[in-house]
Amino acid sequence: MHEEVLLHDLVEKVAEVSLTQGALRVTRVRLWVGALSHFSEATLRARWPGAVKGTPAEGSRVEVETSDDPNDPRATGLFLVSLDVEEGPPGGSGGVPSRAGPGPG
Protein backbone atom coordinates (compact mmCIF):
# COMPACT_ATOMS: atom_id res chain seq x y z
CA MET A 1 0.00 0.00 0.00
CA HIS A 2 2.87 2.36 0.65
CA GLU A 3 5.02 1.76 -2.44
CA GLU A 4 4.40 5.19 -3.93
CA VAL A 5 5.16 6.92 -0.66
CA LEU A 6 8.33 4.92 -0.06
CA LEU A 7 9.56 5.72 -3.54
CA HIS A 8 8.67 9.38 -3.07
CA ASP A 9 10.53 9.45 0.25
CA LEU A 10 13.55 7.87 -1.36
CA VAL A 11 13.59 10.34 -4.26
CA GLU A 12 13.30 13.24 -1.80
CA LYS A 13 16.34 11.87 0.03
CA VAL A 14 18.27 11.62 -3.23
CA ALA A 15 17.44 15.25 -3.98
CA GLU A 16 18.34 16.37 -0.45
CA VAL A 17 21.70 14.59 -0.48
CA SER A 18 22.66 15.85 -3.90
CA LEU A 19 21.72 19.38 -2.90
CA THR A 20 23.58 19.37 0.41
CA GLN A 21 26.63 17.84 -1.28
CA GLY A 22 26.65 20.52 -3.93
CA ALA A 23 26.15 18.12 -6.82
CA LEU A 24 25.15 19.38 -10.25
CA ARG A 25 23.18 16.28 -11.07
CA VAL A 26 22.75 12.67 -10.08
CA THR A 27 23.87 10.16 -12.70
CA ARG A 28 23.39 6.82 -10.95
CA VAL A 29 21.46 5.61 -7.91
CA ARG A 30 22.06 2.28 -6.20
CA LEU A 31 19.21 0.70 -4.26
CA TRP A 32 19.03 -2.40 -2.09
CA VAL A 33 15.75 -4.26 -1.83
CA GLY A 34 15.05 -6.69 1.02
CA ALA A 35 13.49 -10.08 0.32
CA LEU A 36 10.33 -9.13 2.26
CA SER A 37 10.11 -5.54 1.14
CA HIS A 38 7.24 -6.14 -1.33
CA PHE A 39 9.21 -4.22 -3.94
CA SER A 40 10.47 -5.87 -7.10
CA GLU A 41 13.40 -4.79 -9.22
CA ALA A 42 11.08 -4.56 -12.22
CA THR A 43 8.69 -2.22 -10.38
CA LEU A 44 11.48 0.06 -9.29
CA ARG A 45 12.99 0.23 -12.77
CA ALA A 46 9.62 0.93 -14.31
CA ARG A 47 8.68 3.62 -11.79
CA TRP A 48 12.06 5.31 -11.58
CA PRO A 49 12.00 7.65 -14.62
CA GLY A 50 8.64 9.11 -13.58
CA ALA A 51 9.52 9.33 -9.91
CA VAL A 52 12.68 11.37 -10.49
CA LYS A 53 11.28 13.64 -13.16
CA GLY A 54 11.94 17.27 -12.29
CA THR A 55 14.52 16.37 -9.63
CA PRO A 56 18.35 16.44 -9.77
CA ALA A 57 18.12 12.70 -10.47
CA GLU A 58 16.12 13.09 -13.68
CA GLY A 59 17.71 10.90 -16.33
CA SER A 60 19.71 8.94 -13.76
CA ARG A 61 20.38 5.23 -14.02
CA VAL A 62 19.02 3.06 -11.24
CA GLU A 63 20.82 -0.10 -10.14
CA VAL A 64 18.88 -2.45 -7.92
CA GLU A 65 20.42 -5.16 -5.77
CA THR A 66 17.77 -7.62 -4.61
CA SER A 67 18.30 -9.79 -1.55
CA ASP A 68 16.70 -13.22 -1.36
CA ASP A 69 17.40 -13.70 2.35
CA PRO A 70 14.18 -13.41 4.39
CA ASN A 71 16.19 -13.74 7.62
CA ASP A 72 18.23 -10.63 6.92
CA PRO A 73 17.41 -8.11 9.67
CA ARG A 74 16.78 -5.55 6.95
CA ALA A 75 14.64 -7.86 4.84
CA THR A 76 11.56 -5.64 4.90
CA GLY A 77 13.44 -2.52 3.86
CA LEU A 78 14.15 -0.53 0.74
CA PHE A 79 17.51 1.20 1.06
CA LEU A 80 19.17 4.00 -0.80
CA VAL A 81 22.77 2.79 -0.89
CA SER A 82 24.62 5.46 -2.82
CA LEU A 83 24.50 8.12 -5.50
CA ASP A 84 26.92 8.91 -8.28
CA VAL A 85 26.91 12.63 -8.88
CA GLU A 86 28.50 15.14 -11.18
CA GLU A 87 30.11 18.09 -9.50
CA GLY A 88 31.37 21.46 -10.61
CA PRO A 89 35.03 22.50 -10.69
CA PRO A 90 37.35 21.22 -7.89
CA GLY A 91 37.19 23.21 -4.66
CA GLY A 92 33.57 22.44 -3.88
CA SER A 93 32.44 20.38 -0.92
CA GLY A 94 34.92 17.74 0.19
CA GLY A 95 35.47 15.10 2.79
CA VAL A 96 32.94 12.68 1.34
CA PRO A 97 33.78 9.00 0.87
CA SER A 98 34.84 8.46 -2.69
CA ARG A 99 33.50 4.95 -3.17
CA ALA A 100 30.43 3.16 -1.96
CA GLY A 101 30.91 0.01 0.06
CA PRO A 102 28.76 -3.10 -0.07
CA GLY A 103 24.99 -2.86 0.30
CA PRO A 104 23.23 -3.07 3.64
CA GLY A 105 23.01 -6.34 5.47
Place this chain on the structure above:
Amino acid sequence: MTERTIRVDYLARVEGEGAFRLRMTGGRVEEAELRIFEPPRFFEAFLKGRSYAEAPDITARICGICPVAYQMSSTQAMERALGLRVDPALKDLRRLLYCGEWIESHALHIYLLHAPDFLGYPDAIRLAKDHPEAVARGLALKKAGNAVLETLGGRSVHPINVRVGGFYRVPTREEMDRLRSVLSGALAEAEETVRFVSGFPFPPVEEDYEFVALTSPDEYPLGEGTVTSSAGFTVPPERFEEVFEESQVPYSHALQSHRRKAGAYLVGPLARYALNHDRLTPRVRQAARDAGLPPVVRNPDQSIVVRALEVLYAVEEGLRLAEAYRVPPRPAVEMPDPVPAAEGVGITEAPRGMLYHRYRLGEGGIIQEARIVAPTSQNQARIEEDLRHLAERTPDLDEARLTSALEHAIRNHDPCISCATHFLKLDLVRQ
Protein backbone atom coordinates in the same frame (compact mmCIF):
# COMPACT_ATOMS: atom_id res chain seq x y z
CA MET B 1 33.41 18.45 -14.19
CA THR B 2 34.14 15.61 -11.73
CA GLU B 3 32.17 12.58 -10.65
CA ARG B 4 32.01 10.94 -7.29
CA THR B 5 29.93 8.42 -5.38
CA ILE B 6 28.16 9.44 -2.20
CA ARG B 7 27.43 6.65 0.25
CA VAL B 8 24.01 7.17 1.89
CA ASP B 9 22.54 3.94 3.38
CA TYR B 10 19.11 5.41 3.94
CA LEU B 11 16.02 3.36 4.74
CA ALA B 12 12.97 4.63 2.84
CA ARG B 13 10.16 5.38 5.29
CA VAL B 14 6.44 5.90 5.18
CA GLU B 15 6.12 9.40 6.49
CA GLY B 16 4.69 12.65 5.32
CA GLU B 17 1.60 11.21 3.71
CA GLY B 18 -0.38 14.21 4.77
CA ALA B 19 -0.24 17.92 4.27
CA PHE B 20 -2.30 20.82 5.48
CA ARG B 21 -2.72 23.81 3.22
CA LEU B 22 -3.51 26.93 5.17
CA ARG B 23 -4.03 30.32 3.59
CA MET B 24 -4.56 33.20 5.98
CA THR B 25 -5.24 36.86 5.42
CA GLY B 26 -4.56 38.79 8.58
CA GLY B 27 -5.94 36.50 11.26
CA ARG B 28 -8.62 35.09 8.99
CA VAL B 29 -8.37 31.60 7.52
CA GLU B 30 -9.24 31.71 3.82
CA GLU B 31 -8.38 28.14 2.99
CA ALA B 32 -7.82 25.05 5.16
CA GLU B 33 -7.37 21.73 3.39
CA LEU B 34 -6.19 18.47 4.93
CA ARG B 35 -4.57 16.51 2.15
CA ILE B 36 -3.90 12.81 2.44
CA PHE B 37 -1.59 11.42 -0.22
CA GLU B 38 -1.77 7.75 0.66
CA PRO B 39 -2.91 6.10 -2.56
CA PRO B 40 -6.31 4.39 -2.71
CA ARG B 41 -6.04 0.68 -1.94
CA PHE B 42 -9.12 -0.58 -3.75
CA PHE B 43 -10.13 -3.15 -1.15
CA GLU B 44 -13.78 -2.81 -2.15
CA ALA B 45 -12.83 -3.61 -5.73
CA PHE B 46 -10.75 -6.67 -5.07
CA LEU B 47 -13.31 -8.15 -2.69
CA LYS B 48 -15.50 -8.60 -5.75
CA GLY B 49 -15.45 -12.19 -6.90
CA ARG B 50 -14.18 -13.51 -3.56
CA SER B 51 -16.16 -15.75 -1.23
CA TYR B 52 -18.21 -14.21 1.59
CA ALA B 53 -16.11 -16.33 3.98
CA GLU B 54 -12.93 -14.50 2.97
CA ALA B 55 -14.15 -11.00 3.85
CA PRO B 56 -13.13 -11.05 7.55
CA ASP B 57 -9.51 -11.95 6.79
CA ILE B 58 -9.17 -9.78 3.69
CA THR B 59 -10.65 -6.65 5.25
CA ALA B 60 -8.67 -7.14 8.48
CA ARG B 61 -5.62 -6.18 6.40
CA ILE B 62 -7.01 -2.69 5.91
CA CYS B 63 -5.72 -1.64 9.34
CA GLY B 64 -2.81 -2.91 11.37
CA ILE B 65 -4.12 -1.15 14.48
CA CYS B 66 -7.75 -2.25 14.38
CA PRO B 67 -8.03 -5.48 12.34
CA VAL B 68 -10.63 -6.89 14.75
CA ALA B 69 -12.99 -4.04 13.91
CA TYR B 70 -12.89 -5.04 10.25
CA GLN B 71 -13.50 -8.66 11.18
CA MET B 72 -16.43 -7.71 13.40
CA SER B 73 -18.16 -5.43 10.88
CA SER B 74 -17.66 -7.85 7.99
CA THR B 75 -18.88 -10.91 9.89
CA GLN B 76 -21.89 -8.99 11.16
CA ALA B 77 -22.77 -7.89 7.61
CA MET B 78 -22.42 -11.43 6.26
CA GLU B 79 -24.44 -12.92 9.10
CA ARG B 80 -27.22 -10.40 8.56
CA ALA B 81 -27.16 -11.12 4.83
CA LEU B 82 -27.45 -14.85 5.43
CA GLY B 83 -29.93 -14.57 8.28
CA LEU B 84 -27.59 -16.25 10.77
CA ARG B 85 -28.14 -15.88 14.50
CA VAL B 86 -24.86 -16.22 16.34
CA ASP B 87 -25.03 -17.98 19.71
CA PRO B 88 -24.96 -15.55 22.68
CA ALA B 89 -21.84 -17.21 24.06
CA LEU B 90 -20.03 -16.57 20.79
CA LYS B 91 -21.25 -12.98 20.77
CA ASP B 92 -19.74 -12.57 24.24
CA LEU B 93 -16.44 -13.95 22.98
CA ARG B 94 -16.46 -11.46 20.13
CA ARG B 95 -17.16 -8.65 22.57
CA LEU B 96 -14.21 -9.80 24.65
CA LEU B 97 -12.00 -9.88 21.56
CA TYR B 98 -13.13 -6.36 20.71
CA CYS B 99 -12.28 -5.23 24.28
CA GLY B 100 -8.76 -6.52 23.65
CA GLU B 101 -8.45 -4.42 20.53
CA TRP B 102 -9.75 -1.30 22.27
CA ILE B 103 -7.23 -1.79 25.08
CA GLU B 104 -4.20 -2.28 22.85
CA SER B 105 -5.19 0.37 20.31
CA HIS B 106 -6.14 3.01 22.86
CA ALA B 107 -3.02 2.31 24.95
CA LEU B 108 -0.87 2.80 21.87
CA HIS B 109 -2.72 6.01 20.99
CA ILE B 110 -2.60 7.45 24.51
CA TYR B 111 0.94 6.64 25.57
CA LEU B 112 2.98 6.37 22.40
CA LEU B 113 1.33 8.96 20.17
CA HIS B 114 -0.75 11.45 22.14
CA ALA B 115 0.76 11.86 25.63
CA PRO B 116 4.07 13.22 24.25
CA ASP B 117 2.09 16.12 22.73
CA PHE B 118 0.78 17.21 26.12
CA LEU B 119 4.04 16.76 27.99
CA GLY B 120 6.22 18.55 25.45
CA TYR B 121 8.11 15.63 23.94
CA PRO B 122 8.57 14.95 20.24
CA ASP B 123 7.85 11.23 20.68
CA ALA B 124 7.44 8.40 23.16
CA ILE B 125 11.14 7.53 23.11
CA ARG B 126 12.00 10.94 24.51
CA LEU B 127 9.01 10.73 26.88
CA ALA B 128 10.29 7.41 28.22
CA LYS B 129 13.56 8.99 29.22
CA ASP B 130 11.88 11.29 31.76
CA HIS B 131 8.71 9.28 32.47
CA PRO B 132 9.73 5.63 32.18
CA GLU B 133 6.96 4.51 34.54
CA ALA B 134 4.27 6.05 32.31
CA VAL B 135 5.53 4.44 29.11
CA ALA B 136 5.97 1.11 30.95
CA ARG B 137 2.34 1.37 32.08
CA GLY B 138 1.21 2.00 28.52
CA LEU B 139 3.18 -0.97 27.24
CA ALA B 140 1.80 -3.17 30.03
CA LEU B 141 -1.74 -2.23 29.02
CA LYS B 142 -0.96 -2.85 25.38
CA LYS B 143 0.41 -6.24 26.33
CA ALA B 144 -2.82 -7.05 28.19
CA GLY B 145 -4.82 -6.15 25.09
CA ASN B 146 -2.50 -8.25 22.98
CA ALA B 147 -3.06 -11.19 25.35
CA VAL B 148 -6.79 -10.99 24.60
CA LEU B 149 -6.12 -10.95 20.88
CA GLU B 150 -3.74 -13.89 21.13
CA THR B 151 -6.15 -15.96 23.22
CA LEU B 152 -9.21 -15.35 21.09
CA GLY B 153 -7.76 -14.34 17.77
CA GLY B 154 -4.78 -16.68 17.52
CA ARG B 155 -2.22 -13.89 17.35
CA SER B 156 -1.97 -10.26 18.39
CA VAL B 157 -1.44 -8.71 14.96
CA HIS B 158 -4.02 -9.49 12.29
CA PRO B 159 -5.82 -12.25 14.21
CA ILE B 160 -6.85 -15.27 12.17
CA ASN B 161 -9.46 -17.02 14.31
CA VAL B 162 -12.61 -15.06 13.40
CA ARG B 163 -15.04 -16.50 10.85
CA VAL B 164 -18.53 -15.79 9.64
CA GLY B 165 -20.78 -17.48 12.18
CA GLY B 166 -18.31 -17.48 15.07
CA PHE B 167 -14.73 -18.66 15.51
CA TYR B 168 -12.57 -21.47 14.15
CA ARG B 169 -11.62 -22.42 17.70
CA VAL B 170 -12.79 -21.27 21.13
CA PRO B 171 -10.48 -20.95 24.16
CA THR B 172 -10.24 -23.62 26.80
CA ARG B 173 -11.23 -22.85 30.37
CA GLU B 174 -7.54 -22.79 31.34
CA GLU B 175 -6.68 -20.30 28.61
CA MET B 176 -9.49 -18.05 29.76
CA ASP B 177 -8.35 -18.30 33.37
CA ARG B 178 -4.91 -17.06 32.34
CA LEU B 179 -6.52 -14.19 30.46
CA ARG B 180 -8.68 -13.32 33.45
CA SER B 181 -5.56 -13.01 35.53
CA VAL B 182 -3.95 -10.70 32.95
CA LEU B 183 -7.02 -8.45 32.81
CA SER B 184 -7.36 -8.39 36.56
CA GLY B 185 -3.80 -7.11 36.77
CA ALA B 186 -4.51 -4.47 34.12
CA LEU B 187 -7.36 -2.83 36.07
CA ALA B 188 -5.07 -0.80 38.30
CA GLU B 189 -2.99 0.26 35.27
CA ALA B 190 -6.15 1.42 33.51
CA GLU B 191 -7.33 3.43 36.51
CA GLU B 192 -3.91 5.02 36.87
CA THR B 193 -4.03 5.91 33.17
CA VAL B 194 -7.19 7.96 33.72
CA ARG B 195 -5.54 9.79 36.62
CA PHE B 196 -2.35 10.33 34.61
CA VAL B 197 -3.97 11.88 31.54
CA SER B 198 -6.58 13.89 33.43
CA GLY B 199 -3.72 15.92 34.89
CA PHE B 200 -2.58 17.14 31.49
CA PRO B 201 -3.09 20.82 30.60
CA PHE B 202 -6.29 21.36 28.59
CA PRO B 203 -6.85 24.81 27.11
CA PRO B 204 -10.54 25.78 27.50
CA VAL B 205 -11.61 25.05 23.94
CA GLU B 206 -14.93 23.60 22.84
CA GLU B 207 -16.00 22.46 19.38
CA ASP B 208 -19.59 22.30 18.22
CA TYR B 209 -19.51 18.63 17.23
CA GLU B 210 -22.32 16.56 15.85
CA PHE B 211 -21.57 13.25 17.58
CA VAL B 212 -22.52 10.00 15.84
CA ALA B 213 -22.12 6.59 17.45
CA LEU B 214 -23.88 3.32 17.95
CA THR B 215 -26.18 3.04 20.94
CA SER B 216 -27.87 0.04 22.43
CA PRO B 217 -30.19 -0.13 25.41
CA ASP B 218 -28.10 -2.27 27.71
CA GLU B 219 -24.43 -1.82 26.99
CA TYR B 220 -21.70 0.57 25.97
CA PRO B 221 -21.44 -0.03 22.22
CA LEU B 222 -18.80 -2.24 20.68
CA GLY B 223 -20.22 -4.86 18.37
CA GLU B 224 -23.76 -3.73 17.62
CA GLY B 225 -26.38 -1.04 18.04
CA THR B 226 -28.41 1.65 16.34
CA VAL B 227 -26.78 4.62 14.66
CA THR B 228 -27.48 7.65 16.83
CA SER B 229 -26.68 11.33 16.36
CA SER B 230 -26.48 14.10 18.93
CA ALA B 231 -28.57 16.06 16.42
CA GLY B 232 -31.46 14.03 17.76
CA PHE B 233 -32.13 11.09 15.48
CA THR B 234 -31.45 7.38 15.23
CA VAL B 235 -31.34 5.14 12.17
CA PRO B 236 -30.91 1.40 11.83
CA PRO B 237 -27.59 0.30 10.30
CA GLU B 238 -29.36 -0.63 7.05
CA ARG B 239 -30.19 3.04 6.43
CA PHE B 240 -26.66 4.36 7.02
CA GLU B 241 -26.08 5.27 3.37
CA GLU B 242 -29.38 7.12 3.16
CA VAL B 243 -28.21 9.49 5.89
CA PHE B 244 -24.45 9.68 5.41
CA GLU B 245 -22.41 9.99 2.23
CA GLU B 246 -18.76 9.73 1.30
CA SER B 247 -17.38 12.06 -1.32
CA GLN B 248 -14.11 12.88 -3.00
CA VAL B 249 -12.55 16.29 -2.51
CA PRO B 250 -10.19 17.45 -5.25
CA TYR B 251 -7.19 17.96 -2.96
CA SER B 252 -7.03 14.60 -1.15
CA HIS B 253 -6.94 10.92 -1.96
CA ALA B 254 -8.94 10.15 1.18
CA LEU B 255 -12.70 10.27 1.00
CA GLN B 256 -14.62 12.55 3.33
CA SER B 257 -17.97 11.73 4.92
CA HIS B 258 -20.81 14.12 5.65
CA ARG B 259 -24.33 13.82 6.88
CA ARG B 260 -26.49 14.55 3.86
CA LYS B 261 -27.84 18.11 3.86
CA ALA B 262 -26.04 18.77 7.14
CA GLY B 263 -22.25 18.59 7.28
CA ALA B 264 -19.27 17.10 9.03
CA TYR B 265 -19.74 14.87 12.05
CA LEU B 266 -17.51 13.14 14.57
CA VAL B 267 -17.28 9.45 15.43
CA GLY B 268 -15.05 7.83 18.04
CA PRO B 269 -14.53 8.07 21.80
CA LEU B 270 -15.99 11.58 22.30
CA ALA B 271 -19.13 10.58 20.38
CA ARG B 272 -19.53 7.21 22.07
CA TYR B 273 -19.04 8.75 25.49
CA ALA B 274 -21.52 11.58 24.89
CA LEU B 275 -24.22 9.25 23.58
CA ASN B 276 -23.65 6.32 25.95
CA HIS B 277 -22.40 7.86 29.19
CA ASP B 278 -25.15 6.25 31.25
CA ARG B 279 -24.17 2.78 29.99
CA LEU B 280 -20.66 2.96 31.39
CA THR B 281 -20.02 1.00 34.57
CA PRO B 282 -20.22 2.74 37.97
CA ARG B 283 -16.43 2.44 38.29
CA VAL B 284 -15.85 4.22 34.96
CA ARG B 285 -18.43 6.93 35.70
CA GLN B 286 -16.76 7.54 39.06
CA ALA B 287 -13.36 7.77 37.34
CA ALA B 288 -14.88 10.33 34.94
CA ARG B 289 -16.20 12.39 37.84
CA ASP B 290 -12.82 12.20 39.59
CA ALA B 291 -11.22 13.39 36.37
CA GLY B 292 -13.63 16.33 36.28
CA LEU B 293 -15.32 15.27 33.08
CA PRO B 294 -18.96 16.10 32.38
CA PRO B 295 -21.16 13.52 30.59
CA VAL B 296 -20.59 15.33 27.30
CA VAL B 297 -17.07 16.44 26.40
CA ARG B 298 -16.59 18.92 23.56
CA ASN B 299 -12.97 19.81 24.22
CA PRO B 300 -11.01 17.86 21.57
CA ASP B 301 -7.88 17.73 23.73
CA GLN B 302 -9.81 15.89 26.43
CA SER B 303 -10.41 13.02 24.03
CA ILE B 304 -7.33 11.51 25.65
CA VAL B 305 -9.16 11.31 28.98
CA VAL B 306 -12.24 9.79 27.35
CA ARG B 307 -10.00 7.31 25.57
CA ALA B 308 -8.47 6.38 28.93
CA LEU B 309 -11.96 5.89 30.37
CA GLU B 310 -12.71 3.55 27.49
CA VAL B 311 -9.58 1.57 28.29
CA LEU B 312 -10.82 1.21 31.85
CA TYR B 313 -14.24 0.18 30.56
CA ALA B 314 -12.75 -2.37 28.15
CA VAL B 315 -10.56 -3.91 30.86
CA GLU B 316 -13.49 -4.13 33.27
CA GLU B 317 -15.89 -5.46 30.63
CA GLY B 318 -13.28 -7.92 29.38
CA LEU B 319 -12.73 -9.16 32.90
CA ARG B 320 -16.48 -9.61 33.41
CA LEU B 321 -16.74 -11.64 30.21
CA ALA B 322 -13.69 -13.74 31.05
CA GLU B 323 -15.04 -14.51 34.51
CA ALA B 324 -18.43 -15.54 33.11
CA TYR B 325 -16.90 -17.74 30.41
CA ARG B 326 -18.22 -21.23 29.80
CA VAL B 327 -16.78 -23.14 26.85
CA PRO B 328 -19.46 -22.85 24.14
CA PRO B 329 -20.88 -26.10 22.75
CA ARG B 330 -19.80 -25.15 19.23
CA PRO B 331 -17.29 -22.61 17.87
CA ALA B 332 -19.56 -21.38 15.07
CA VAL B 333 -23.08 -21.71 13.77
CA GLU B 334 -23.79 -23.72 10.63
CA MET B 335 -23.58 -21.97 7.28
CA PRO B 336 -26.49 -22.29 4.84
CA ASP B 337 -25.85 -24.69 1.97
CA PRO B 338 -26.10 -23.53 -0.73
CA VAL B 339 -25.36 -19.92 0.16
CA PRO B 340 -28.10 -17.74 -1.34
CA ALA B 341 -27.82 -14.37 -3.04
CA ALA B 342 -28.27 -11.76 -0.33
CA GLU B 343 -27.26 -8.33 0.97
CA GLY B 344 -26.24 -7.28 4.46
CA VAL B 345 -24.88 -4.40 6.49
CA GLY B 346 -22.66 -4.41 9.56
CA ILE B 347 -21.65 -1.52 11.81
CA THR B 348 -19.44 -1.85 14.85
CA GLU B 349 -17.39 0.55 16.95
CA ALA B 350 -13.73 0.46 15.97
CA PRO B 351 -11.46 2.19 18.51
CA ARG B 352 -11.59 5.31 16.34
CA GLY B 353 -15.33 5.16 15.67
CA MET B 354 -18.08 3.54 13.65
CA LEU B 355 -17.00 1.19 10.90
CA TYR B 356 -19.58 0.47 8.21
CA HIS B 357 -19.55 -2.57 5.87
CA ARG B 358 -22.12 -3.53 3.24
CA TYR B 359 -21.92 -6.55 0.96
CA ARG B 360 -24.07 -7.81 -1.88
CA LEU B 361 -23.64 -11.53 -2.47
CA GLY B 362 -24.49 -13.51 -5.56
CA GLU B 363 -25.42 -17.19 -5.67
CA GLY B 364 -22.86 -19.30 -3.83
CA GLY B 365 -21.88 -16.40 -1.59
CA ILE B 366 -19.62 -14.68 -4.09
CA ILE B 367 -19.19 -10.98 -3.29
CA GLN B 368 -20.60 -8.81 -6.06
CA GLU B 369 -20.37 -5.47 -4.34
CA ALA B 370 -18.61 -4.22 -1.21
CA ARG B 371 -18.82 -0.88 0.53
CA ILE B 372 -16.64 0.06 3.49
CA VAL B 373 -16.75 3.40 5.30
CA ALA B 374 -13.95 3.66 7.84
CA PRO B 375 -13.93 5.99 10.85
CA THR B 376 -10.89 7.77 9.47
CA SER B 377 -12.94 8.81 6.45
CA GLN B 378 -15.93 9.78 8.59
CA ASN B 379 -13.80 12.04 10.79
CA GLN B 380 -11.74 13.58 8.00
CA ALA B 381 -13.98 16.58 7.30
CA ARG B 382 -14.54 17.23 11.00
CA ILE B 383 -10.80 17.06 11.71
CA GLU B 384 -10.29 19.59 8.93
CA GLU B 385 -12.70 21.92 10.76
CA ASP B 386 -10.78 21.42 14.03
CA LEU B 387 -7.57 22.38 12.22
CA ARG B 388 -9.18 25.46 10.72
CA HIS B 389 -10.44 26.59 14.12
CA LEU B 390 -7.04 25.96 15.70
CA ALA B 391 -5.37 28.12 13.06
CA GLU B 392 -7.93 30.86 13.68
CA ARG B 393 -7.27 30.75 17.43
CA THR B 394 -3.49 30.86 17.04
CA PRO B 395 -2.74 33.20 14.13
CA ASP B 396 0.64 34.26 15.50
CA LEU B 397 2.26 30.88 16.04
CA ASP B 398 5.43 30.40 14.05
CA GLU B 399 5.37 27.69 11.39
CA ALA B 400 7.13 25.00 13.45
CA ARG B 401 4.89 25.44 16.49
CA LEU B 402 1.79 25.63 14.34
CA THR B 403 2.77 22.39 12.59
CA SER B 404 3.22 20.71 15.94
CA ALA B 405 -0.14 22.02 17.20
CA LEU B 406 -1.88 20.80 14.04
CA GLU B 407 -0.37 17.33 14.40
CA HIS B 408 -1.58 17.27 17.99
CA ALA B 409 -5.07 18.28 16.84
CA ILE B 410 -5.15 15.38 14.37
CA ARG B 411 -4.00 12.98 17.06
CA ASN B 412 -6.92 14.10 19.22
CA HIS B 413 -9.01 11.90 16.97
CA ASP B 414 -6.99 9.60 14.81
CA PRO B 415 -3.56 7.98 15.05
CA CYS B 416 -4.15 6.27 11.72
CA ILE B 417 -3.57 9.57 10.01
CA SER B 418 -1.23 11.17 12.44
CA CYS B 419 1.25 8.37 12.95
CA ALA B 420 1.80 8.48 9.23
CA THR B 421 1.95 12.26 9.26
CA HIS B 422 4.24 12.86 12.17
CA PHE B 423 5.92 15.11 9.69
CA LEU B 424 2.77 16.85 8.53
CA LYS B 425 3.78 19.12 5.71
CA LEU B 426 2.35 22.54 6.41
CA ASP B 427 1.80 24.64 3.34
CA LEU B 428 1.27 28.01 5.01
CA VAL B 429 0.48 31.16 3.07
CA ARG B 430 0.15 34.33 5.16
CA GLN B 431 -0.98 37.47 3.38
